[in-house]
Amino acid sequence: MTKNVLVIGLGLIGGSIALALQKSPQTKIFGYDALPQTRELAKALKVVHEIVEHPAEVAEEMDFIIFGTPVSATLKWMEQLKDWVLKKDVIITDTGSTKALIMKKAEELKGMGITFIGGHPMAGSHKSGVTAAKPYLFENAYYMLTPFEDERIEELERLEDLLKYTIGKLVKVDAVEHDHMTAVVSHFPHIVAASLVHQLQLENAQLPMTRSLAAGGFRDITRIASSNPILWRDITVQNRGELIDQLEQWMAEMNRVKSLLLDGSEEMIEQYFAVAKEVRDALPTSSGALFVPYDLYVDVPDYPGVISEVTGYLAEDQISITNIRIVETREDVFGILVISFSSAEDREQAAKCIARRANFDTYIS
Numbered sequence: 001m002t003k004n005v006l007v008i009g010l011g012l013i014g015g016s017i018a019l020a021l022q023k024s025p026q027t028k029i030f031g032y033d034a035l036p037q038t039r040e041l042a043k044a045l046k047v048v049h050e051i052v053e054h055p056a057e058v059a060e061e062m063d064f065i066i067f068g069t070p071v072s073a074t075l076k077w078m079e080q081l082k083d084w085v086l087k088k089d090v091i092i093t094d095t096g097s098t099k100a101l102i103m104k105k106a107e108e109l110k111g112m113g114i115t116f117i118g119g120h121p122m123a124g125s126h127k128s129g130v131t132a133a134k135p136y137l138f139e140n141a142y143y144m145l146t147p148f149e150d151e152r153i154e155e156l157e158r159l160e161d162l163l164k165y166t167i168g169k170l171v172k173v174d175a176v177e178h179d180h181m182t183a184v185v186s187h188f189p190h191i192v193a194a195s196l197v198h199q200l201q202l203e204n205a206q207l208p209m210t211r212s213l214a215a216g217g218f219r220d221i222t223r224i225a226s227s228n229p230i231l232w233r234d235i236t237v238q239n240r241g242e243l244i245d246q247l248e249q250w251m252a253e254m255n256r257v258k259s260l261l262l263d264g265s266e267e268m269i270e271q272y273f274a275v276a277k278e279v280r281d282a283l284p285t286s287s288g289a290l291f292v293p294y295d296l297y298v299d300v301p302d303y304p305g306v307i308s309e310v311t312g313y314l315a316e317d318q319i320s321i322t323n324i325r326i327v328e329t330r331e332d333v334f335g336i337l338v339i340s341f342s343s344a345e346d347r348e349q350a351a352k353c354i355a356r357r358a359n360f361d362t363y364i365s
């Protein structure tokens with residue numbers, strides 16, 4: 001029997017889930033997005049099998065409903081769906097970066113006999129929108145589920161049976177603990193990244209050359225400041241308490257650093273960095289497909305059309321690329337072309353192809 005899945009919110013995460021679930025046998029993926037152009041794009045890019053214009057009208061046919069919306073929009077949908085006609089055994093889930101308030105809202109659905117199991121795939125990107133969606137985005141990434149403690153095992157298994165096609169590592173987590181842990185490893189770091197960019201903006205007003213000197217270090221640590229502001233507004237608003245706690249700890253830590261700078265010996269300062277390096281180097285290998293692109297760096301000269309020349313060589317050899325960008329770390333230099341591939345083999349073939357066709361140096365980081 002065909003399983004019907006409705007994904008509401010077809011951006012980076014909803015689109016990636018919809019693409020991944022197309023691998024589930026006998027499963028039809030329906031999709032809805034608030035933006036008409038996203039609905040059209042999702043259809044054109046075959047992110048879903050069918051676009052719906054009014055989720056409420058098709059809800060009765062759905063076995064699963066998945067929210068890929070910003071977390072405040074998800075709360076609003078959860079309120080609206082109380083009036084929908086639903087299948088008796090429908091499972092509703094979400095993908096939001098916060099869980100406590102969503103599970104609080106889910107208690108109201110539970111009271112009406114509607115099964116809601118919170119979800120959060122721990123992979124993503126600063127990119128947003130349906131065009132950034134990838135079927136393999138969640139591969140090997142933790143995919144947290146926050147069922148109610150007394151959730152029926154059969155319901156959890158039904159959801160896991162569907163989500164296994166994301167190839168994410170499905171784990172059960174308590175919603176409040178979820179919000180604490182993600183504040184530490186995700187939400188607070190986004191605030192720090194944004195604050196560093198604000199600090200640069202202030203400093204740059206004094207010495208306008210400063211921003212031109214932002215090289216690898218600044219760009220690495222602030223990449224996530226380029227994320228969708230609406231998404232991060234909503235996450236921050238839903239996790240205010242944990243974020244204030246993190247901020248207080250951070251301020252205490254910064255005071256410790258201040259003391260080190262004022263009175264610390266060289267050994268103590270070295271030790272500060274050494275401990276951080278040890279802990280950072282021991283982090284488990286990062287997961288989630290967008291974290292591990294197979295990048296090839298191509299040192300290209302500055303003449304018009306050079307990028308299409310390189311991509312043209314790759315196209316002629318039928319080598320697909322997943323991303324292309326220019327890293328400009330030096331003001332007066334054109335920059336390095338960075339091309340990403342979906343596998344090490346493709347990257348190797350690309351390096352050989354470019355070496356055969358042009359005199360551009362290529363590097364692997």
Ligand SMILES: NC(=O)c1ccc[n+]([C@@H]2O[C@H](COP(=O)([O-])OP(=O)(O)OC[C@H]3O[C@@H](n4cnc5c(N)ncnc54)[C@H](O)[C@@H]3O)[C@@H](O)[C@H]2O)c1
Pocket residue numbers: 008009010011012013014032033034035038068069070071073095096097098120121122123124125126127128129130228231235
């Ligand atoms: N970006 C990440 O790295 C990441 C990772 C894991 C989870 N998440 C969570 O996934 C969810 C989606 O994030 P994203 O990165 O895909 O964002 P996105 O901006 O790429 O996509 C959100 C989509 O939802 C649509 N939308 C907004 N309001 C809507 C509404 N009321 N009804 C229907 N559609 C609506 C938007 O048009 C957009 O297409 C968020 O809850 C976010 O917290 C994000």
Ligand SMILES: O=C(O)C(=O)C[C@]1(C(=O)O)C=C[C@@H](O)C=C1
Pocket residue numbers: 096097121122123124125126127185186187224227
């Ligand atoms: O890589 C990024 O850009 C992300 O911000 C991804 C990231 C994270 O903080 O790690 C962001 C939000 C999520 O809920 C999960 C993953």
